Amino acid sequence: MRRSPAWLFRRGRWVVPYQAEAAGSTSWEKVADSIEFIPAEYSVKSLPESVAREMLGCEPGDVDRLVGVGLPFEERAGERYFDANDLYNLGMYSGRSTTQPELAFRMLFRFAGRPVEDLLRPKTWDVRVRLECVECAGEAPWHFEEPDVVRFGGRLEDVSRPEPGAGSAQFAARVTTTGARTPIVSPVLRELVREYLEAGYRWQMIPVSMQSDVELVHKLGATSCIAASLFLAERFRAAGYRAQAKRGWFCGVLGGALDLPHACVEVVDDDGALRTVDIAKAQLAARLPDDTEAFRELCLGSVYNKVIPSTASGNEPFGRHECGSPRPAEIHADIRAVRRS
Numbered sequence: 534m535r536r537s538p539a540w541l542f543r544r545g546r547w548v549v550p551y552q553a554e555a556a557g558s559t560s561w562e563k564v565a566d567s568i569e570f571i572p573a574e575y576s577v578k579s580l581p582e583s584v585a586r587e588m589l590g591c592e593p594g595d596v597d598r599l600v601g602v603g604l605p606f607e608e609r610a611g612e613r614y615f616d617a618n619d620l621y622n623l624g625m626y627s628g629r630s631t632t633q634p635e636l637a638f639r640m641l642f643r644f645a646g647r648p649v650e651d652l653l654r655p656k657t658w659d660v661r662v663r664l665e666c667v668e669c670a671g672e673a674p675w676h677f678e679e680p681d682v683v684r685f686g687g688r689l690e691d692v693s694r695p696e697p698g699a700g701s702a703q704f705a706a707r708v709t710t711t712g713a714r715t716p717i718v719s720p721v722l723r724e725l726v727r728e729y730l731e732a733g734y735r736w737q738m739i740p741v742s743m744q745s746d747v748e749l750v751h752k753l754g755a756t757s758c759i760a761a762s763l764f765l766a767e768r769f770r771a772a773g774y775r776a777q778a779k780r781g782w783f784c785g786v787l788g789g790a791l792d793l794p795h796a797c798v799e800v801v802d803d804d805g806a807l808r809t810v811d812i813a814k815a816q817l818a819a820r821l822p823d824d825t826e827a828f829r830e831l832c833l834g835s836v837y838n839k840v841i842p843s844t845a846s847g848n849e850p851f852g853r854h855e856c857g858s859p860r861p862a863e864i865h866a867d868i869r870a871v872r873r874s
């Protein structure tokens with residue numbers, strides 16, 4: 534097995550020393566063929582070609598090759614712009630091991646190869662969420678789906694809630710999460726989970742708006758946190774269980790720099806206890822070279838301290854402004870670990 538290259542966090546992004554052997558031989562045509570581009574109706578081309586080259590660590594000629602095999606783009610003022618999800622997925626599946634998405638992913642999931650005991654202890658987070666109403670129609674109350682941790686043994690302190698107003702608002706709190714090893718007991722639920730994991734859906738970064746279109750995502754052979762949870766919750770309900778997909782925040786080490794949408798399924802198990810199934814994290818962890826077996830098992834019923842559950846259901850936004858603006862509110866979370874002395 535090849536060793537991961539050393540990475541460095543410099544000026545707000547991940548960089549690695551140049552690696553000639555990794556850089557030379559990427560077949561971008563094959564990489565493009567192995568992923569699904571975001572369909573036009575959900576695609577937002579906001580990243581210029583210079584950022585694309587930086588993310589993928591490639592040459593201008595490589596971008597031409599990608600465009601040649603169908604990478605969607607938009608040309609504005611003589612420059613090509615691309616969808617962030619497409620670039621992320623190209624990097625993630627490039628096999629180079631040096632692209633920014635691969636480095637961010639390995640960094641974010643470094644914990645998954647470590648002893649899971651670390652994930653079961655109480656952990657405190659400083660949570661700040663900025664709510665922004667882009668085309669605000671005026672003064673009105675805000676609605677925000679708060680962290681919902683008490684049910685899972687956690688704590689919410691120093692809460693400051695958004696006051697009625699216009700334009701933007703903030704939610705802040707100190708949130709303590711904890712973990713518990715509570716694997717699914719129902720053989721029926723276990724079987725449905727196994728079926729899903731073995732169905733061969735490939736994890737991709739997918740815009741939140743598209744993830745609610747569960748059928749489209751799975752028809753493409755893809756999966757992602759919210760889509761997978763909505764899909765699995767439906768299967769659980771069809772088998773006679775009370776289940777609901779819920780959104781939350783996956784707390785990484787990048788202070789929200791990699792904004793990975795998170796959701797899981799809450800289901801009432803055969804023993805009457807509420808369990809959570811974090812199916813997409815189990816799939817993602819399986820992509821790592823480390824031994825992640827213990828973490829993947831934790832995803833199937835247990836709770837762990839890197840996830841902050843919220844009151845939002847799987848296909849609902851985290852917040853909205855009641856001003857009547859047709860544009861949905863934008864929600865930006867900044868979550869940092871609190872070091873306690």
Ligand SMILES: [Zn+2]
Binds near residue numbers: 666668670673855
């Ligand atoms: Zn508004």
